[in-house]
Amino acid sequence: MSEPWTSTLTDTQHVVILYVLIVTGLALLASFIRAWTTQHEVSPRYRSAVVARLGVNAVALVSYALILVAFRTGYVSTPEGWVPTESAIETFMLRYADWSITVPLLTIELLAVCAFVGVAVRRTRVIAVVSAFLMIVTGFIGGILVTPVSEALVWGAVSGVFWILLSAILVREVVRSFAKLTSESARLLRYAATALLLGWFVYPIVYVVQLFVEGGEWTTATHVIFSLADICIKVGFGGLVHRVAKLRTAEDVRAGDEIHHESIWISSVKQSDAGQPREVYLAEGASVHDRRSKPPEMSAVAAPMPFDPDDTV
Numbered sequence: 001m002s003e004p005w006t007s008t009l010t011d012t013q014h015v016v017i018l019y020v021l022i023v024t025g026l027a028l029l030a031s032f033i034r035a036w037t038t039q040h041e042v043s044p045r046y047r048s049a050v051v052a053r054l055g056v057n058a059v060a061l062v063s064y065a066l067i068l069v070a071f072r073t074g075y076v077s078t079p080e081g082w083v084p085t086e087s088a089i090e091t092f093m094l095r096y097a098d099w100s101i102t103v104p105l106l107t108i109e110l111l112a113v114c115a116f117v118g119v120a121v122r123r124t125r126v127i128a129v130v131s132a133f134l135m136i137v138t139g140f141i142g143g144i145l146v147t148p149v150s151e152a153l154v155w156g157a158v159s160g161v162f163w164i165l166l167s168a169i170l171v172r173e174v175v176r177s178f179a180k181l182t183s184e185s186a187r188l189l190r191y192a193a194t195a196l197l198l199g200w201f202v203y204p205i206v207y208v209v210q211l212f213v214e215g216g217e218w219t220t221a222t223h224v225i226f227s228l229a230d231i232c233i234k235v236g237f238g239g240l241v242h243r244v245a246k247l248r249t250a251e252d253v254r255a256g257d258e259i260h261h262e263s264i265w266i267s268s269v270k271q272s273d274a275g276q277p278r279e280v281y282l283a284e285g286a287s288v289h290d291r292r293s294k295p296p297e298m299s300a301v302a303a304p305m306p307f308d309p310d311d312t313v
Contacts, residue, residue: 003089003147004092004210004214004218004219004222005074005084005088005089005091005092005219006084006088007084007214007215007216007218007219008080008081008082008083008084008216009075009081009082009084009216009219009220010081010082010216011081011082013082013216013217013219013220014075014081014082016220016224017071017219017220017223017224018068018071018072020223020224020227020228021064021067021068021071021223021227022068023227024064024227024228024230024231025061025064025065025068027231027235028057028060028061028064028230028231028234028235029061030235031057031234031235031238031239032054032057032058032061034239035050035053035054035057035238035242036054038242039054040261040262041242041245041246041249041262041264042242042245042246042248042249043249043252043253043258043260045248045249045252045258046112046113046245046248046249048108048112049108049109049110049112049113049241049242049245050242050245052105052106052108052109052112053109053238053241053242055101055102055105056102056105056106056109056234056238057234057235057238059098059101059102059105060098060102060230060234063094063095063097063098064098066090066094067090067091067094067095070087070088070090070091070094071088071091073085073087074087074088074089074090074091075088081216089144091223092143092144092222093140093144095226096136096139096140096143096144099136100133100136100137100140102234103132103133103135103136104128104129104132104133106132106196106233106234106237107125107128107129107132107166107170108125108128108129109237109238109241110170110174110192110193110196110241111124111125111128111170111173112241112245113189113192113241113244113245113248114173114174114176114177114189115176115177115180115181116173116176116177124169124173127169128166128169128170131162131165131166131169132162132166134159134162135159135162135163135166136159138155138158138159138162139155139156139159139203139207141155142154142155142156142158142159142207143155143156143207143210149211149212152211153211156204156207156208159204159207160204163200163204167197167200170193170196170197171193171197174189174190174193177189178190181248182251184247185244185247185248185251188240188243188244188247189244191240192237192240192241192244195232195233195236195237195240196233196237199229199232199233199237200233202225202229203226203229206222206225206226210222243266246264246266246271247266247271249264250264250266250271251271253275254271259275260274260275261274261275262274
């Protein structure tokens with residue numbers, strides 16, 4: 001097994017990797033800003049999808065900043081090219097650290113806009129998050145910690161089992177949601193799930209190929225592929241889920257199940273009007289809070305003092 005972080009890079013390869021890392025970081029920054037400024041476009045019912053999206057972008061942005069630093073310090077310029085040091089492994093190890101957090105968050109993001117509620121939400125979310133985390137951890141052991149190809153293949157197979165389990169859970173919940181969604185919401189949800197699952201398919205392919213391919217060209221290709229996949233999933237998929245959440249919010253408003261403080265527009269098409277609650281409904285005999293009289297000293301302070309000519313200086 002040849003580790004991609006041990007290959008010497010040419011000047012061109014070094015520049016290409018540096019460029020791709022910077023572009024990915026900037027894309028994640030733009031995605032985080034957009035997610036932050038548009039988080040109130042969806043109702044509280046789907047707010048967990050927005051929180052997960054913000055978490056994904058924030059963690060990935062910090063991770064790429066660390067990867068960029070590790071890449072700059074992990075290679076030394078020589079007449080033969082950019083020679084990796086012992087710390088060059090961090091450029092790949094940090095990616096697994098990123099995925100250990102962002103992949104579980106991506107599952108939460110998708111499940112948050114599916115049409116199931118109650119205990120089913122909590123149970124499915126826990127299973128999906130645990131499966132996602134174990135998928136990355138076992139992949140990290142096979143891709144970073146072990147060197148024999150046979151051991152790497154074993155750990156890759158274990159990671160593949162969790163990948164299949166996670167994909168099956170997500171597909172099941174998405175398909176089950178179609179019957180409870182409008183055709184437009186179901187179509188957008190299908191696009192989002194497809195983007196996520198197809199994006200995840202890239203990583204095991206790279207994992208297997210790197211066991212048998214080596215050289216600076218492959219190291220460069222690995223960084224480019226991983227970075228582009230991260231952009232497609234963490235930026236593109238996040239945008240699709242946000243659109244599903246907005247559309248479902250608008251549909252809840254039109255159905256009278258939700259009141260939203262601002263009108264909702266998608267692609268310059270108005271989906272619902274703004275509204276404010278006219279009345280707060282409380283339980284029989286309940287009140288918002290117990291009324292209390294203002295303490296006498298507070299009343300004395302608040303009351304204006306009469307003017308006394310003798311007080312003038």
